[in-house]
Amino acid sequence: MTRRRRLLAVAGLAVMLSLSGCLGILGGGSVSDERLDATPPGGAYDWNASVDADRDAHITIYENASFAAIYAVDGNEIELYRRDGLGGRNPLDVRAIRYRYPNGTVITGTELRERGAIEQTRDVVRITFPGEGDVEGDRIAVTAGSTPKRFALPTYVKGSYEVVLPPNRRVSLPVFGDTSPGGATTSVDDADRLHVVWDDVQTNSVVVQFYLPQDVQIFGAVFAVFTVVGLGGLYYYRRQIEALREQREDLGLDVDTDTDDLDDDDPPPGMR
Structure with a gap:
């Protein structure tokens, strides 16, 4: 073992003893x-x-x-x-x-x-x-x-x-x-x-x-702001979904997949 390694080992042992309370x-x-x-x-x-x-x-x-x-x-x-x-x-x-x-x-x-x-x-x-x-x-x-x-x-x-x-x-x-x-x-x-x-x-x-009572008021104000922001985000998200649905309908991308009107033995639409 080199001198450097011996020094590191001794230092490590000293730290362990100190943390365990042996040196006090x-x-x-x-x-x-x-x-x-x-x-x-x-x-x-x-x-x-x-x-x-x-x-x-x-x-x-x-x-x-x-x-x-x-x-x-x-x-x-x-x-x-x-x-x-x-x-x-x-x-x-x-x-x-x-x-x-x-x-x-x-x-x-x-x-x-x-x-x-x-x-x-x-x-x-x-x-x-x-x-x-x-x-x-x-x-x-x-x-x-x-x-x-x-x-x-x-x-x-x-x-x-x-x-x-x-x-x-x-x-x-x-x-x-x-x-x-x-x-x-x-x-x-x-x-x-x-x-x-x-x-x-x-x-x-x-x-x-x-x-402090004002801490509660500040928390209430912050909570109200986050609530408004959250509701606004939800409204925006729903509006985006509605807009996307309208675009799909305008492009004729919506396909009726009601299985009640389909015969299980018929080929898929477009393959007849």
């Missing part, structure tokens, strides 16, 4: 200080929205397809990830991490890392909370990217959930909007933001598909 280096490492201490959307997290409503998870989606999530601490750590198309896990691209103690004190992501731990593996971002034993009442907040008009995220904690959509978004029209799991209630606040609430989520994920 892809996606590993630490989260940078810039990401940890980045400014949350809107300048600050709305802790009161989570605490006052006693939500285990309060998620606000913004128009730039990012979201801010506040979770009630359940245990000594939390693992943040997304599911890929093959059922595996990829670390959530988090930023602007904040930690809130029960007394209201908020620390930054770098301070949280010093008092606890924040590490990124090839599968998850794992956050270990400060202190030992019972940490009930604390909350963790993170920001990450979402998909326009569709929010989907694993349920890192179980319990009550509230998802707040950007202004003028709705979920009520089938095909365009949907919520999962079922049983959610909705309401609209003074800022025209839709709140989707579940009292007790025990599923593995939460999904909210939403739309």
Whole structure:
């Protein structure tokens, strides 16, 4: 085996090991200080929205397809990830991490890392909370990217959930909007933001598909145009068929092939 072939074989083996998770280096490492201490959307997290409503998870989606999530601490750590198309896990691209103690004190992501731990593996971002034993009442907040008009995220904690959509978004029209799991209630606040609430989520994920009302109007207009074009094409096609039939009749090309008037023993027309 030549040297070049040996190098290719080694490189191929390394790629296979990496993809199978044997090396554990892809996606590993630490989260940078810039990401940890980045400014949350809107300048600050709305802790009161989570605490006052006693939500285990309060998620606000913004128009730039990012979201801010506040979770009630359940245990000594939390693992943040997304599911890929093959059922595996990829670390959530988090930023602007904040930690809130029960007394209201908020620390930054770098301070949280010093008092606890924040590490990124090839599968998850794992956050270990400060202190030992019972940490009930604390909350963790993170920001990450979402998909326009569709929010989907694993349920890192179980319990009550509230998802707040950007202004003028709705979920009520089938095909365009949907919520999962079922049983959610909705309401609209003074800022025209839709709140989707579940009292007790025990599923593995939460999904909210939403739309702008003008999206439906645009779709209706496009559908109407295609309908008119389709009907016009059908009418044109039928007119062409009628014109072709008239031309054949004028040229005497139409032949009566009514078999009831023909004797099976007679030769074909023109051969008699």
